[in-house]
Amino acid sequence: MTGQGPTLVLVHEPERACFDRLLADGFSAQAATEISSYLAQSTDLAPEFDALAGACATRGLGFRAVELDDVAEVLAACDRRSSLVWTLTDGIAYFRGGAAPALARLNGLRTIGADDSLFALCQDKFRAGAVLAALDLPVPQAGLVRGGTWLVEPPASSTGYFVKPNRLGAKIGIWSDSRIRVTDQALALGRRVFDAYRDDVVVQPYVAGRNVRASFLAIDPDAGPEALGIVFVDSGGDFQTMADSMALYGDTGTATRAAGRYSEPELVHVDAVQPLAAEKIRRIAARLMAGLGLRDVFSLDFRVEADDTVHLIEFEVCPGLPCFDFRAYCRAEWHLGLVEAMAETAARRIG
Template sequence: MSSAELILVYEPEQACRERLEASGMDAPAAAEISSYLAQSTDLAAEFEAIAFECARRDITFVPVQLDDAAKVLSERDPTTTLVWSLTDGIAYFRGGAAPALARLNGLKTLGAEDSLFALCQDKFRSGVVLGALGLPVPPAGLVRDGAWLAPAPASRDGWFVKPNRLGAKIGIWPESHCRELPQAWEISRRIFSRYCDDAVVQPYVAGRNVRVSFLAIDPEMPASEALGVFFVESGADFQTMEDSLALYGGTGAAAKAENRYSEPDLVPVASVQPEADTRIRALCLDLMKKLGLRDVFSVDLRVEPDNTLHLIEFEVCPGLPCFDFRAYCRRQWNMSLPEAIAAAAAARLAI
């Protein structure tokens, strides 16, 4: 019997979809929302490989569905248990409960403290906090079903409209970048009708999309050097819901099999805009210091040709089996995803 356990708590895609439909949401919208949990669907195929890599490090790997987490965590030994939540969520998803349950039972966690699991899911409040900390986040207005709760900031290049509690970089529809405020108002009505969510309205910012990934594996390596900083080149200005569905889970697998979608290219920012790379690494260190990010996280930005940075969002539960995080594990750590998961758990347990 191993002396330590890694408990990976995940919320199944199907369970979320069924719960949303039972609450009255129509099936297509419930399917779109639950698709954000496709990483749990994708990672399940690798549980055996993760268990093997953990066993090599004298760790027992225990994947636990979210609905079973309260009972399982209440029975664990705080001296030998590490909890890693694969999902966050305070609205459509409930994964934010996992780190709180771990804290309730005195268990060690991998990742940020549980308060950030709630903050990162509310994009408007998150932006307010990031702005107050002096980080370069675009200002935002907030509108609920056509009623402004906070006025939209002025903008010369139009606005970007997105759900407040879903993906901060996903515009849902191609017209989510709009030129007139009445259009933003109408999109907010559509968002509320389909997802029962408020809409964030931000000035549109130009630039290329950047994804930063981080996983703490080597305690001797400075955090700034452990970051993976890549341009995400998909050929589109921003990701829509259709694009997202084509990347992950069963829908993504079908799209790839039918050659309807290909993974974006990842280009190291340092190879194109070295000054931007330096600034991004400094910004991420600021996030770690001021906000408390640690162990595993991702950051999305827009970067202009003059190296101006726009911080779009941070995620405390990045999509581990997604193409970008797998590529980061290969390029930064020369590891497969199961190897990297096990190595990160071993490093955290050693602290």
């Protein structure tokens, strides 16, 4: 690719490649299916690669979708002056996408998204929580369980606790009984998660409220927190489980839609219902952009109570771009479909 014109290089890890690697590492087929489902956006966006290439071409850009196993060779051959690397699927431990922005930096290539160090941090909920707390952000304090043993005990809580895997995403390992009353129950959940996925669990005081997703794409490179799309994501339950997530995305989601059983959660703009909470979320996002280095594209998850109390749950540097909520954000904020929004973002960076 040396000497070619401006090119967007989209790096992604396919679900199947992850699934096969997990099987080879001794995971059960069920666990491998659940874990690899985290990479569903790679599956869901692939049918639109031709459309994305066309949207890039109308803006004078080349486009290349690169599977992660090929990325080292491809990036080494990219032209530093005219290539832009966008990592679609991140991850550590079970996933490997976090290597892509590091390889881009090694090869002196420009990137879309946060610094590569944040690709690792956001995938470790316990460590990320410690950093967010140090920035004086409203994150629930967490305990940590490995197997059936406490590594760090959580604070006392009158509202019970919520238990989730530390390094897995897409609601993997979150079951209908993940909200517990007493800490002893966390040890049993910790053993179940460790047996299935070989992961620790974080144990946080349960926080009430509705689930909120804040999405961000800086099509305009100078865009700030005012460009956030902040919505309640009401899926009909108190929290989304692994089964809920798998029904929406990837190969399982495709089958669900084909069978007519697909139902997207309702999206309600927080500004229209609780404008004070929305303003608090923008201030938190500004703090994360300045203090943590989030930029270009990211998402934030919150719980928002009726009195406008805001709890920051986690951040993502590779939000699910093909997901219904991010597509809705691109239409509402930028008046563009997803592939047009991606192509325009890249064109303004390379241009």
